[in-house]
Amino acid sequence: MSFEYYYITVVSLVIFVVALLIGIIMNNKYYRVIKESLTQVREAELKGPSAIGGDVEVLTCPRCGYSKTIPYRLGDYVGKVVDETCPNDGERLVVHAIYSSRPAEQSL
The missing domain is CATH 1.20.5 (Single alpha-helices involved in coiled-coils or other helix-helix interfaces)
Known part of the structure; x- marks a missing residue:
């Protein structure tokens, strides 16, 4: 070799x-x-929800359009299917939006 x-x-x-x-x-x-x-x-x-103040998420039902707003839970993201169900038809809710309910700081 x-x-x-x-x-x-x-x-x-x-x-x-x-x-x-x-x-x-x-x-x-x-x-x-x-x-x-x-x-x-x-x-x-x-x-609990007080750990992250001011942030909320909107959960919606993909079947009927029902929506509810809850305090943000760490680890949730837009599009995540959560364990909560719709009171109208029993479908699992989806995280539709996450945003801060605190007013934005204005810079001068």
Whole structure:
């Protein structure tokens, strides 16, 4: 076998090991970040709607158009199907809008 064959094999193995180490390090880093954010979501949900003041979301029924406004719950997003049901037809409600009910600060 030639020198080039061994050289290419060794370089490939080194690159593979470095990529593997980077993957393991980044995986642990992102695992911690995701775990911390989920813990914050749970803590905010336990505190209730007063944890995030002024933000509200509009839930609508896709079948009949019924809508209701509730305090914002951390983790909700527009388009999310929530567990609450429509009082008219029993269809699950969808988050239609999220906005702040506080007046915007005006800059001079």
